[in-house]
Structures are given as C-alpha cells and as structure tokens.
Amino acid sequence: MAVIELKNVRKYYGALEVIKGVDIRVEDGEFAVFVGPSGCGKSTLLRMIAGLEGIDGGDFLLDGRRMNDIAPDKRGIAMVFQSYALYPHMSVAENIGFSLDLKKVPKATIRKEVEAIAEILQLTDYLDRRPAALSGGQRQRVAIGRAIIKKPAVILFDEPLSNLDASLRVQMRAELQRLHRDLKATVVYVTHDQVEAMTMADRIVVLKGGEVAQADAPIALYHRPDNAFVATFIGSPRMNLVPVTIARAADGKAEVTAARLGAIHIDDSAMPLPTGPAQLGVRPEHLRLAADADGDFDSEILVVERLGVETYLTIGSLDQPIMVRVEGDIAMRPGDRARFSIDRQSCHFFDMAGRALPRA
Amino acid sequence: MAPHHAHNPSKRRGADLSAYATLSVISIFCAIPFFWVLLASIDGNASLFLQWPRELTIDNYVRIFMQEDGTRWVLNSLFVVGTATLIVMVLAGLGGYALSRTRAWWKRPFLYTILLIRVLPTTALIVPLYKVLLTANNWLGGVLRAIFGNGPAREILKYVGFIDGYLGLILVLATMQLPLALWIMKTFFDTVPRDYEEAALMDGATMLQRIRRVLIPLALPGLGAAGLFAFISAWGDFLLPLILLSSPDLQTLPLGLFRAFLRVNTIDYGFLAALAFVYLLPAVIAFGFARRFLVQTFSGGVKG
Amino acid sequence: MPWIQLSYERRVAWQLRLILLPSVLLLLAFVIYPAVYSIYLSLTNEALTGAAALKPRFVGTRNYARLFSDAKFWNSLLVTLIFVIGSAVIGQFVLGLVSAVLLRRPLRWKPIFNSIILLPNAVPEVVAGFMWISMLAGGERATLSRIVAFFGIPAADWLQTFPLTMIIIVNTWRGIATAMILLTAGLSAISEEIYEAARMDGATPRQMFTRITLPLIAPTIFLYMLVSTVSTIAIFGFVYALTRGGPGGATELISIYIYNQSFTAFQLGYGSAVAVVALAFSLLIGVVYVRALKVEV
Numbered sequence: 007m008a009v010i011e012l013k014n015v016r017k018y019y020g021a022l023e024v025i026k027g028v029d030i031r032v033e034d035g036e037f038a039v040f041v042g043p044s045g046c047g048k049s050t051l052l053r054m055i056a057g058l059e060g061i062d063g064g065d066f067l068l069d070g071r072r073m074n075d076i077a078p079d080k081r082g083i084a085m086v087f088q089s090y091a092l093y094p095h096m097s098v099a100e101n102i103g104f105s106l107d108l109k110k111v112p113k114a115t116i117r118k119e120v121e122a123i124a125e126i127l128q129l130t131d132y133l134d135r136r137p138a139a140l141s142g143g144q145r146q147r148v149a150i151g152r153a154i155i156k157k158p159a160v161i162l163f164d165e166p167l168s169n170l171d172a173s174l175r176v177q178m179r180a181e182l183q184r185l186h187r188d189l190k191a192t193v194v195y196v197t198h199d200q201v202e203a204m205t206m207a208d209r210i211v212v213l214k215g216g217e218v219a220q221a222d223a224p225i226a227l228y229h230r231p232d233n234a235f236v237a238t239f240i241g242s243p244r245m246n247l248v249p250v251t252i253a254r255a256a257d258g259k260a261e262v263t264a265a266r267l268g269a270i271h272i273d274d275s276a277m278p279l280p281t282g283p284a285q286l287g288v289r290p291e292h293l294r295l296a297a298d299a300d301g302d303f304d305s306e307i308l309v310v311e312r313l314g315v316e317t318y319l320t321i322g323s324l325d326q327p328i329m330v331r332v333e334g335d336i337a338m339r340p341g342d343r344a345r346f347s348i349d350r351q352s353c354h355f356f357d358m359a360g361r362a363l364p365r366a
Numbered sequence: 367m368a369p370h371h372a373h374n375p376s377k378r379r380g381a382d383l384s385a386y387a388t389l390s391v392i393s394i395f396c397a398i399p400f401f402w403v404l405l406a407s408i409d410g411n412a413s414l415f416l417q418w419p420r421e422l423t424i425d426n427y428v429r430i431f432m433q434e435d436g437t438r439w440v441l442n443s444l445f446v447v448g449t450a451t452l453i454v455m456v457l458a459g460l461g462g463y464a465l466s467r468t469r470a471w472w473k474r475p476f477l478y479t480i481l482l483i484r485v486l487p488t489t490a491l492i493v494p495l496y497k498v499l500l501t502a503n504n505w506l507g508g509v510l511r512a513i514f515g516n517g518p519a520r521e522i523l524k525y526v527g528f529i530d531g532y533l534g535l536i537l538v539l540a541t542m543q544l545p546l547a548l549w550i551m552k553t554f555f556d557t558v559p560r561d562y563e564e565a566a567l568m569d570g571a572t573m574l575q576r577i578r579r580v581l582i583p584l585a586l587p588g589l590g591a592a593g594l595f596a597f598i599s600a601w602g603d604f605l606l607p608l609i610l611l612s613s614p615d616l617q618t619l620p621l622g623l624f625r626a627f628l629r630v631n632t633i634d635y636g637f638l639a640a641l642a643f644v645y646l647l648p649a650v651i652a653f654g655f656a657r658r659f660l661v662q663t664f665s666g667g668v669k670g
Numbered sequence: 671m672p673w674i675q676l677s678y679e680r681r682v683a684w685q686l687r688l689i690l691l692p693s694v695l696l697l698l699a700f701v702i703y704p705a706v707y708s709i710y711l712s713l714t715n716e717a718l719t720g721a722a723a724l725k726p727r728f729v730g731t732r733n734y735a736r737l738f739s740d741a742k743f744w745n746s747l748l749v750t751l752i753f754v755i756g757s758a759v760i761g762q763f764v765l766g767l768v769s770a771v772l773l774r775r776p777l778r779w780k781p782i783f784n785s786i787i788l789l790p791n792a793v794p795e796v797v798a799g800f801m802w803i804s805m806l807a808g809g810e811r812a813t814l815s816r817i818v819a820f821f822g823i824p825a826a827d828w829l830q831t832f833p834l835t836m837i838i839i840v841n842t843w844r845g846i847a848t849a850m851i852l853l854t855a856g857l858s859a860i861s862e863e864i865y866e867a868a869r870m871d872g873a874t875p876r877q878m879f880t881r882i883t884l885p886l887i888a889p890t891i892f893l894y895m896l897v898s899t900v901s902t903i904a905i906f907g908f909v910y911a912l913t914r915g916g917p918g919g920a921t922e923l924i925s926i927y928i929y930n931q932s933f934t935a936f937q938l939g940y941g942s943a944v945a946v947v948a949l950a951f952s953l954l955i956g957v958v959y960v961r962a963l964k965v966e967v
Contacts, residue, residue, distance in 0.1 A: 058564050060679035079570035091561035095583040105569035108579075152569070381875075385772040386779070392769055393786040396843060398813060399801035400789065406804075414804050415811040461693035464686040478960055483701050485956035487904030489925030490945040493932045494704035494711055541700040544693055573685055602794035604907035609933065620796045624911060627800060635804075642797045653792035 008082075008159035008192040009034050009069050010055065016063030017050055017216075024050055026216040027064065032209065037186050037193045041203040042213035042239070048196045051213070052162050055194060056085050068160070084153035085162040088169070090145050092137035092152075099124075099133040102151040123151045126185075143174050150182075154189060163195040167202065179205055200240050204228070212236050234285060234360035243290045243318065245354070246328045250286040252279050252355070262286060262353075266322050268303040272350050279355055279363055287354035290318070290331035294347050301345035310338050321346070407643045412636030426640035435614070436641065439622035443645075446532060446607075446618055447600045450539040454547045454596040455589050457540070462551020462588075463581065467560070477552070480545045488542060492609055495538065496529075499610065503528040524615065535610045539603060543596035550595070550659075554588030591659035598652050619645040705949060711942035718936035726939070733943035743944060745919050746927035750903060753838060753923055758898035761842030763891075766849020770857055771883075773850075791847035795907025802840045802912060803829075829913060833920040837909050841902065848901075849894060856890030857883070889962075896959040900952050924948050 010032040017025035025047050032038040040048040053059040055066060057078030066073045073081055092101050100107075102123055103116040124130045127147040137145055146166060153161050163182075167175045183206055186193055197203055203210045204224045211221040212235070219239075220232040231237035238244045248264045255261040259271040260279045264286060272279075296302070308327065309320035317336040321344075322328040330346060338344065355363040398416070406412035407426055409419030430436030465473065506528065510519035528534035558581075566580045582589070604620045611621060623641050627633065712733050716726040737743050769787055773780055793801070805813045808827030815825035828836050860883065868878050906925040909915075915922035915930060922930070924944065932941030 056564075056568060058567070078564075078567050083568070085565070085568050087561045087565055089559055089561045091559065091565040093562065093565075093580060093583075104566070104571075104579075108570050108575060152565070156569075382775065382777065385775055385777060388768060389772050389777075389779075389783045392765055392846070393783055396790050396846065397786050399798075399805055399843075402804050402813065403797070403801055413811075414807045416804070416813045416816075457693045457696070460689035464690040468683070468686045468690075470683065470687075481960045481963070482953060482956045483697065485900040485952045485959065486701065486705060487900070487925060487948055487952055489904055489906045489928055490948040490952070491701065491704050491708070493928065493938055493941045493945055494708040495700060496932075497711065497716070497938065498699070498704055498707060537696065538700050541696040544696060548693060598792060602907075604795045604911070605929075620794060620907075623796050623800065627911075638800065642800050645794055646792075646797050649792045649794055650789065653788070657788065 009067075010038075010160065010192060010194065011067040011070075012051070012055075012064065013067065014064035015051070015054065015061055015066060017047075017054060017059065018062050024216050025054070028213075028216070028218055030211055030218060030221060032192060032194060034192055035190050037183075037195065037206060037208045038211060039195045039197060039203040039207035039209070040211045040213055041197055041200055042219070044198060045215075046213040047216040048198075048213045049164055052085075052164055052194060052196045055160070056083055056162055057081055081160075082158055083160045083162060084156050084158035085164065086146075086149045086153050086166050088165040090137075090149040090169075092145055092148055094137055097134050097136060098129060098140070098148050101137065101148055102129075102155055104152065105156050119155055120151075123155050126154075126188075127151050142170050143178065146170065146178060150185070154185075154191075158191060160192045160194065161189075163193065165197055166195075167197070168199075175202075182206065201242065204240065210240075212239060230362075231287075231354065232362050234287065234356045234362075237287050237354055237356070237362070241289055243329045243331065245287045245289045246293075247356070248286045248288070248326070248328065250284055252281050252284050254281055266303070266305065266326075266328075267348075270302050270348055270350070272353060274365070277364055279365075280357075283358060284363065285356040285358070285360075287356060288348055289352065290329040292349040292352035293328070293330040294349065295330075295332055295336070296345045296347040298345055301347040304343055304345050307338055307340055307342045307344060310336075310340060312336070319344075403639045403642050403646065406635050406639035408640075409636055412634075412639055414635055423636075426636040427644070429637055430641055430644060434626075434637075435617065435622065436644070438615070439617055439619045440644065442616060443601070443618040443620075446535055446539065447597060449532075450536045450543065450600050451593050451597045453536070453540040454543045455593045458544060458547030458551045458592050458596075459582070459585060459589055460577075461544075461548050462592075463555050463577075463585075465548060465552040466555035466558075477549075480548055483545045484549075488605060492605060496609060499528040499534050499538070503531070503534065524613070529610060530612050530616065532616065535606060535616075538606055538610065539600045540596075542603070542606070543599055546599075547592040547596050550592045551585070551588050554585060554591075558584050591656065594652050594656035594659070598649055598656065601649050601652070708942045708945050708949065711939055712946045714939045716939040716942070718933070718938060729939070733940050736940065737943055737947070742919060742922070743927065746922045746924045746944075749834060749920070749922055750924045752834060753841070753905075753921075754899055754902045756835075756838035757841035757845065758902040759895060761838060762845035762849045762898060763894065765842065765846045767853050769846060769850045770853040771879075773854065774857060787850060788847045790844050793844065796911050798840065798844055799908040799911025802836075802843075802908075806836050806840075806912075830917055833913055833917060837912060837921050840908060840912065841905065844908070845898065845902075848898060852890060852894045852897070853887060856887040860886050893959070893962060896955055896962065900955050900959070903948065903952055 010030070012028050012030040015025055015028045016023065028047075028051065030038075030051075040051060042048050050059060054061050057073070057076065061074045068081065068083075093104065096104065099117070099120050103120045106116045106119065120133065121130070124133055127150060129144065129147055129151060132140060132144060132148075137148065140148065146169075149166070166182075167178055170178060179202065182195075195202075195206065207224050209221060210224050210227055212219040212227065214235050220227060220236045222230075224240075227236055227240045231240065234247060238247065248267065250262045250264045250267075253261045253263065255271055257271070258275065260274045260281075261269050261271055263269040305321035305328070307319050307321055308324060309318075311318040311320075312335055314335055316334065317332045317338075319330040319332060319336070319338065320327045321330060355365065357363060402416045405416065405419055408422050408424065409417070410421040410423040410425065412419070412426070431440075465477065503523075506526070507519060507523055510522055513519075514522065523531050525531060526533045528537075562580055562584060563576050566576045571579060602620075604624070607618045607621050608624070611617060617625070619641075623638065623645055626641060627638055713728060713730060714726045715729045715732075769783075773784060777783070790798070806828040807813075808825075808830065809815060810819070810825040812825070812828070814828055819825065826832070864882060864886075865878060868882055873881065904925065905923065906929065909921055909923055910926055910929070913921040915926040925948070928941050928944045928948065931937050931944060935941075
C-alpha cells in the first residue's frame with residue numbers, strides 16, 4: 007500500500023515561493039505523471055517527496071503517515087534520476103546491489119537478487135561492465151534496477167527518458183508501463199513532455215508556476231481542460247485560442263464572433279455561456295476543410311506542412327495564426343484560399359483570465 | 367604570430383626554424399643548472415663549475431646515506447611533508463566538499479577570504495606566527511613538564527612541540543597549503559553532480575558512507591591534484607623549517623642542504639650536488655604527475 | 671538523539687559546517703590570528719632577546735615612525751620593486767609569452783620544449799639557490815662567464831658586481847613556466863576561426879598578433895601580473911640561500927629585511943611593522959585580484 011498525499015505543500019528558496027500550496031493525491035498503484043513547463047516546480051515537488059528537499063509548509067503523507075522529517079532512505083521510496091547517477095567506479099552489478107551492500111546483506115544474497123533484477127531488465131550479460139561501457143538505454147535500465155531492488159512502495163522518475171533518442175524513448179515508454187504493471191508500485195513520474203504524460207499516466211498533474219493547474223485522467227484533460235493553460239499544454243499541435251465576442255442571437259443560441267472567423271452559432275441551451283468578450287479554444291483537429299456551400303469561414307492559407315499521413319495548414323494572419331490539421335496529404339499552396347468549418351461539439355470557451363467557461 | 371598554416375611553405379619553414387632556435391635558447395637557459403647538479407653529483411672531482419666528470423662515481427650518493435645525516439634528513443622531510451600533505455588532502459577534501467555544496471550566506475565571503483589568504487606572503491606572517499607558536503609551545507612545555515617531568519617532556523616535545531617539534535612544522539606547512547587545496551577541491555566538487563550523492567542517499571548511505579564509497583572514488587583526480595601541489599609546495603619550502611627547527615635530530619632536507627653549504631671551508635660540491643639531486647627528485651616526479659592539473663590551478667589560485 | 675528532529679536539510683547544513691571546521695580552525699590559528707596579531711606586535715617593542723623580551727612595552731606608532739626614517743627599509747622596498755618589475759613583469763612575462771606563442775605551432779619537439787621550460791618551476795628554493803651559485807660563480811671557468819665570453823664580455827664575480835640583476839635572472843628562470851601556462855590557457859581560448867577570419871581580411875601575422883592576440887589575452891595578462899606580483903613579493907628562500915640580502919643590502923628584499931630584523935637583529939616589534947606594510951600591500955593587490963577574477967560561487 008502506498009497512497010501519496012500532499013496537503014498544502016509549500017517550498018521557499020529564500021523569499022521566493024516556488025511551490026505555492028499544492029494538494030495532490032496519488033492512489034496506491036497508480037502511475038501519476040507531473041507535467042509542466044520548465045520552472046513549474048515539478049522536479050522540486052518530486053524531490054520533496056523523495057526527501058531530498060525539505061518541506062517548508064504543509065504535509066506529505068504516505069499511507070496517512072506524515073513523512074516531512076523522515077530521512078530519504080527511511081521512506082521506502084526509490085528514485086530514478088534524470089542523469090541516472092550511476093556510480094562510474096562500480097560495475098553494473100555493484101550499482102544495482104549498492105543499497106543492499108550498505109545494509110550489510112550477505113554477498114551471495116545480493117548476487118542472487120541482482121541477477122533476478124538483471125533478468126527482468128535484460129541486463130544479465132552486462133553485469134560486470136562499468137556504466138561508461140553501456141548504451142543510453144542500458145544505463146537507463148541499470149538506474150531502474152537500482153531503484154526496484156529495494157522493493158520500494160513508491161518509485162519516482164525524474165525525466166528519465168530525456169537523455170534517450172526518439173525511437174528508444176518510445177520503446178522505454180512501453181517497458182516502463184510493463185514494469186509498472188508487474189511491480190504494482192505507486193509511480194510518480196516527472197516530465198515536460200505531454201506526449202509521455204498522455205501515453206503512460208493513469209493520472210496527470212499539470213503544474214504551472216508552483217501550483218496545480220489541473221489533475222485528472224489524461225483523456226479527461228484533453229476533453230475537459232479547466233483552463234487555457236492546460237488546454238494549450240495538452241495536445242499537439244496545441245489548441246488554437248482566438249479572442250471572440252459572445253452575444254445572444256435571435257434564435258436563442260450563442261453567437262460567437264471573431265475577427266477573421268466570422269460568426270458561428272452554438273447551441274448552449276443546456277448551460278448558457280455568458281455574453282461579452284471571451285476566448286474560443288479549438289484544437290487543430292477540430293477544424294475541417296469544408297465544401298464551398300457550407301463551412302463557417304474563408305481564409306488564406308499561409309503555410310502548408312505536408313507530412314503525408316496528415317497536413318498542417320496555418321491560416322488566419324501571421325500575428326494570430328490558426329493551425330488546422332487535415333487527414334491525409336492535401337496538395338495546397340501558400341496563398342490559396344479555402345473554406346473551413348468548426349466542430350461545434352469540440353469548442354472550448356475561456357474567460358479573459360483563462361478559466362474554462364462551463365459547458366454541458 | 368598565431369597558429370596558422372601559412373600559405374607559403376618556405377616562409378613557414380623559416381618561421382618554424384626561428385621558433386626552434388628561440389625555444390632552444392630558452393630551453394638551454396632553463397636546463398643548464400640541472401646539468402651541473404647532475405654531472406657534479408656523479409663526478410669524483412666535482413667543482414663549482416660545469417664540467418664533464420673525468421671519473422664517474424656514485425660515492426657522493428653513498429656518502430649522503432652512509433656517513434652524513436642524509437638518511438635522517440630524507441626521512442624527516444618525507445615524514446613532515448608527507449604528514450602535512452595527508453592532512454591537507456583530508457581537510458581540503460572535506461572542506462572543499464562543504465564549500466561546494468553549501469548554500470549558506472557565508473559561502474561567498476569564505477571563498478573570497480581564501481583567495482585573499484593566498485596572497486599573504488608567508489614571510490610577512492612569520493614573525494607573529496613565531497610568537498604564537500612560541501607561546502603555545504611554552505604553555506604545552508609547562509603542562510608536559512608538570513605531568514612527566516623535565517626529561518621525558520623534552521622527548522615528547524620533539525614530536526608534539528610547536529617550536530622545534532614535528533607537530534608545529536607539520537601543522538603550519540599544512541595550513542599554508544590549505545587555501546589552494548580547498549580551492550581545487552571546491553572547484554572539483556562543483557563538477558561532480560549532486561545526483562550521485564542523492565542517489566547514494568536514497569540507497570540508504572550515511573554521510574560517512576557517501577564520502578567513503580561514492581565521493582572519494584569520484585574525487586580521486588581532484589584529491590590527487592590537491593595532494594601533489596601541497597606536496598611540491600611544502601617540500602620546497604625553506605623559510606618554515608629554517609625558523610621552526612633547530613635540533614639536528616629534526617633537520618629536513620632544505621636545512622641539511624643549506625647548512626652543509628654553509629660549512630664554507632670544507633665545501634664538497636660533489637656531495638652537495640648529490641644531496642641537491644636527492645632533494646630535487648621527488649619534487650620533479652610529483653611535478654610530472656601534477657602537470658596536467660596546472661592550468662586549472664593557476665587560473666584559480668595564486669602563486670608560482 | 672536530539673538532532674533527529676532537525677529536518678534533513680538542516681542536518682546536512684550542520685554536517686557541512688562540521689567538516690569545514692578543521693580547515694577553519696587551522697587557518698584562524700596560523701594565518702588570520704597571526705596576521706591580526708602582527709598589527710599589535712608592530713605597536714610594541716617586542717624582541718627575542720634583552721630586556722624587551724621579558725617585558726615588552728606598548729610603543730604606539732614609534733616603529734612606524736622609525737620605518738619612515740629607516741634608509742634600509744626604503745632600500746628594501748626599492749629592491750623589491752625592481753625585483754618584481756625585472757623578473758615578474760618583464761623577464762618571466764616576455765619569455766613566457768614568447769614560449770607560449772611559439773609552442774602553439776605544431777612543432778615536433780613541442781613536448782620536450784614544454785617539459786624543459788616547466789622543469790625549473792618544480793625546483794625547491796634552496797636547490798635553485800645552490801644551482802645558481804654555480805652558474806653565477808666568479809672567475810673565467812664559471813658557466814655564465816663562459817657563455818658571455820662568446821660575446822666578448824669579460825668575466826666577473828657576477829653575484830658581487832651585479833647582485834640584483836642576477837637574482838632577477840634566477841627568478842625569471844624559475845617563473846617562465848607560470849607565465850607560459852597562464853598565457854597558453856589564455857591563447858587557447860581564442861578560436862582558430864578568428865584568425866582565419868582575420869586572414870580573409872588580409873591581416874599579416876604581425877597584425878594578427880598586435881590587433882587580435884594581444885587584445886584578446888589582455889585580461890589574462892592582467893591576471894598574470896597580479897598573481898606574479900604577489901607571489902614575487904613573497905619570495906625568500908632562494909635569494910636568501912644565494913646572497914642573504916647582500917652584498918650591502920643590494921638584494922635585501924622586503925621579505926629578507928623582515929627576516930633579518932626579526933631573527934638576526936631579534937627586533938620582533940620592528941620586524942612586524944615592516945611585515946604589516948608588506949601584508950597591507952599584498953592584500954591591496956589581492957582585493958584587485960579577487961575582483962578581477964569575478965569568482966563564480
């Protein structure tokens with residue numbers, strides 16, 4: 007059992023408050039990902055859970071027990087570092103077995119445990135090598151091995167895949183998920199890469215400026231972002247935000263007007279939108295090329311990026327570009343004009359402060 | 367003149383030739399004194415002048431160790447300088463680590479102070495230092511005499527005395543090397559990521575275990591550099607033993623060489639040259655190992 | 671255990687202070703305290719022998735007043751100044767710069783030249799003094815006499831006739847390496863592309879040196895001047911072994927003057943006053959140095 011609770015946790019560097027009263031709950035066995043731009047406090051938060059940074063305010067509870075002042079090695083938590091931090095003067099086996107060696111576990115027992123771990127991580131052939139003689143992916147596995155040999159209730163990962171190349175990263179993502187299923191440990195995983203977060207997490211905590219912007223299941227964040235920050239952070243290419251004016255049309259629907267998009271009518275009878283200035287959020291995949299007859303607005307095409315499987319069109323104006331994602335290869339050229347429609351079901355609205363306006 | 371592959375090969379060869387010529391002159395200037403020491407030390411009829419030995423002999427070396435007090439001087443020097451170097455390595459290893467890792471307010475003032483201490487000439491400190499050591503020594507002597515009586519106290523003072531005792535010289539020699547060593551270790555630990563210690567901490571290592579099992583193996587190059595520089599500098603120091611030692615028992619190599627040289631009427635250049643060579647050799651060897659660390663040290667520390 | 675209540679961070683902070691403590695104690699006892707104590711000593715008539723040794727008295731600024739009218743003190747300052755300028759600022763710097771620049775070329779014997787030039791730097795002070803007693807001996811058979819004879823210069827008793835020049839030469843010999851190492855580091859920080867760009871602009875080798883190399887290593891040169899000045903002020907051993915300050919005070923550097931006043935004339939108080947002047951001067955250069963270094967903490 008390992009339920010992580012952070013209650014109103016704060017951290018100061020001198021007078022600067024870097025963690026501003028964070029509340030997070032991670033259930034037992036859950037794979038939680040802390041994600042956010044650099045400087046959002048995600049690594050600091052992870053290090054506070056590890057015990058490498060002190061907690062200046064609030065409480066960190068593990069299964070209801072207050073851990074603030076427990077030494078890092080007494081918390082039953084293991085950590086995989088971004089740099090892996092493999093001891094360069096020790097072999098792979100010594101690296102993995104170091105924590106047991108420190109506890110004066112008999113050498114034979116250590117060897118047995120290390121071999122079992124190596125089996126899981128496919129490191130058996132490398133046990134006598136030094137870290138310098140390993141590839142990036144192998145080092146990553148050794149770092150994981152060093153963490154799991156302690157049979158921790160919680161494993162922390164600090165941007166573990168950021169030093170790997172793209173293809174290896176995809177492979178390791180799958181391996182980490184398999185490992186999580188097998189170990190049933192609670193995992194807290196820090197990354198700045200929202201794709202990693204979306205693919206691996208049971209629950210994502212989006213952090214911004216030392217505060218939780220939103221915490222929820224990945225797909226919920228995609229469909230129902232609480233604010234413009236989460237909306238634009240999750241999803242790639244990012245969501246388009248367009249300043250609009252909302253008015254009440256004669257038919258009772260909301261009339262949403264934007265400078266270059268013309269006006270669209272949205273049925274908001276279930277939960278009426280407030281009138282006045284607002285921001286319309288629409289993802290590139292929710293804009294479509296339309297036949298001339300229907301569709302919502304015309305635009306000049308500024309940039310065309312043809313990737314084969316899909317095509318990205320930049321429309322609108324350069325100071326306020328709008329990205330459109332179209333399935334398949336579209337032979338268009340900059341300067342062409344086209345007509346587009348907006349998927350009304352997938353429109354998000356935010357007030358001027360960026361808070362989501364509730365929709366049914 | 368910059369490093370360049372001049373367009374004109376003959377011009378380049380000319381430039382290379384003049385470079386060879388200039389460097390050769392400088393090198394001869396640097397090397398000549400060594401020739402004399404080396405040649406005179408194996409010359410049966412060595413003189414003050416550079417000459418090719420007519421009869422080769424190792425007599426001079428044999429005499430240092432068999433007839434004169436050479437063995438004692440060498441052992442004293444090795445003991446005093448070796449212990450001082452060891453102290454410097456331990457203290458600078460610990461202190462440099464602390465200086466690198468601390469985030470306390472005193473970090474910057476402390477580092478500035480260390481740099482300023484580096485510029486203080488030992489010669490200017492020697493008078494008050496002598497007074498301080500003298501006072502400490504008198505006090506210690508009083509205590510020892512009260513406990514052990516006059517005779518034994520004198521014997522003990524030879525080891526732990528501050529004036530004319532090993533301890534005083536060792537501690538002062540170590541202290542004088544400490545600022546540079548602290549600086550070397552601090553900058554070295556700055557390059558060692560904290561991740562290693564934190565990983566060890568998560569693995570359950572105590573501070574001592576972290577130092578012994580993780581930090582020392584990682585810090586070996588830095589400790590090596592700090593130790594080598596401390597050794598070379600302490601080994602070459604003349605002023606401190608000159609002022610702090612007087613008993614023949616405690617003489618170190620610089621004093622032995624200096625005093626042997628002062629016996630004006632019986633100057634034996636072959637013997638002196640051999641002694642100088644014996645004294646020179648460890649420094650040169652250490653310097654050979656220390657070479658690759660020279661640049662980073664000079665840019666941070668002071669002194670030549 | 672009472673400290674178990676301390677947070678991990680606080681405990682580490684205390685552990686760090688604890689392991690720094692021995693170094694601090696040594697530096698306090700044998701550097702800081704003596705430095706401060708020397709100011710007090712300089713205000714007394716402390717001596718090693720005689721009545722003053724038993725009952726030293728506070729004499730105010732009398733030692734300093736005496737300093738001002740002491741021709742030997744002014745002489746030692748002048749000798750030190752000439753020594754610093756002659757050896758550190760000119761001798762070591764010029765030969766070090768020449769060596770550093772020439773050794774940037776891909777010469778075959780580069781490592782050998784490099785090693786030989788570095789070698790004198792490793793020599794213990796007394797050995798350096800001893801070696802040069804031979805080189806600079808009087809008479810026609812002495813090494814220096816034989817070398818200058820090539821150029822038709824008559825032999826002389828070098829240390830007697832040109833004592834200050836000779837110790838400047840010896841110190842230059844010891845210190846070429848320091849200058850060379852620092853300047854090499856400065857030179858290697860200049861990118862090859864800058865020279866290539868200059869060559870595209872039509873610069874001659876001479877212009878490249880004066881218009882590119884020199885300005886770019888100026889900060890290094892400045893740093894070197896400070897470093898070598900303070901370390902040259904501190905020099906004692908080899909000069910003492912060579913001349914003991916003589917003949918007639920011609921090589922009595924301030925360090926030797928301090929030693930002679932304190933341990934030959936046994937005037938600790940007066941010697942301290944001289945030492946305080948040297949300390950203050952070194953500290954002044956040190957402050958400039960620390961500021962120029964822009965230490966990253």
